Amino acid sequence: MNEQDSPATTEELTRRRWFLRLGEMAALAGFSGLVPEIAAGLLGSEQQPAGLPPGLHTPSSPHLIQALTTHANPPGTEAQVNASSLRPEFFSEEEFQIVTRLVEIALGKSNAGALSQTTQWLDLWFHSAAEVREAAQHLDPLHRALAVAYYGEQSVRELETVDVQTVAREGVAALRQRSLQDHGRGFLELSIEQQVELLSSKSATEPASPLQKFVEITRRETIRGYYTSAEGLRELNYKGNAYHLSCPGCEVTQGRKH
């Protein structure tokens, strides 16, 4: 086809271009056999930190090389900005301490980093819940039908109807009240044995009670948060997927039996 005039040359960042760039950097950073230092050397002038704001970044070489060769967050990335300035967005300081205690009880012994990532996830999840619910309630009917097809009616209805922020507030209040009634002290002032006993009591396990609902959701999201954290994945000994180098059990290779 003959172009009658020149095509646009605007340097627009597209998803495809981003992935292409990522692939290029991945190849340089080791998948092709180059050691990271050599790969970084090849990048020359692009090594200076880009100083970009949080959010979607231009696929700059320093960010990509660093992401592929170290576990540290490069300067300016969203993770680094968030980690340095985190304050709970949904929970009050006191509520967040209670949630942190619940996570500690659920997980048992864990390091501070994993605990912090898990509690951050819980705060983010509860904080986002109102907007998620509102978005779910305003889905186009066709999009809702698609969501039901993918996730099931029950899951979609739960997103639309369950006010998990209220569940959290009422759950924490119920926990405080139960602690005061049973022990005359706040939950955080109890011994760990008393805390565990309270969480195993009938009031905390009675189906559909405010405390039971809160504890259940908190436990569920603790599991999700912990086992998707770097520490949790290490504990599971998860190393990712890899393709087969041969075809086990298959007698035919490139059209010929062997």
Place this chain on the structure above:
Amino acid sequence: MDRSGRAEGVHYIDRVNHEQRDSYARAVVVAAGALESTRILLNSQSSSHPQGVGNSEGALGRYLMDHFTIEGAGGFIPSLRSSKREPVGRPCGFLIPKYVNVGDSRDGNSKFLRGYRFDGDGSQELYGHAFMMPEFGDAWRERVRSEIPFYFAIEAQGECLPRWDNHVRLDPTRKDAWGIPVLHINASYGENEKAMAAAMRENITAILDEMKLAEMTPPKAELSIFGKNIHECGTARMGNDPKKSVVDRNCKVHDARNVFVTDGAVFVTQGCYEPTLTIMAISARAGEHIAETFRRGEL
């Protein structure tokens, strides 16, 4: 389009700067995916083609198809519960080819036309089993590590019959960001697909029973929603009769001399397998035809 049914080229809008442009060519090949190709043809209206290119007989947009699946079935394999994590995941699914209504009448099923195939996989759970263990604390995490179950999942994918009623047309009111009418899609599965789904569920249940899985989840009762499988085909079907089809055997639009469609839109039926390889084969054949007619000076 000129009066002889020849396309002079294409008119398009630059995605970045929204400039309107024209490009001219001896042949125009439309290959934007089944629905977008048909949308382009429907929107290509002129005095010689008032209903769009390829739509002189009203067949354009008709016979939309998409595979349906029966999903959700699976269960844990009791004999494989392990405390050892596989060194690395080796993604490896399985596929059981279509056997129903193929040749030998032994596997025939007269309740429906055409057939289906199965696919699935077996995999070690990552942390999904943690939700099912009610305890907490160190002992619970140790159980998550030491009692890793293996899950087996299976689904079946069935062929959707081409039906006149399943169609797309230009939406009279809705337009995209560039002011071009979008498609209104009207499609559903019919009695044949529902009868086939019943047999698919029976087969899956028999497989699961035979495997003696634990905590078995039966196949879902409902068919997947139309469009979910994103194997959309049809709407510019191939055929010899210009009154009943849109393109000929070489993918050339019947009512245009030099316009070709080379994607899933030209499918007459879609079988129960993924359409990509067939699209590639059809496109290669159309390409050879275009080159040959060009050499003969017919384009």
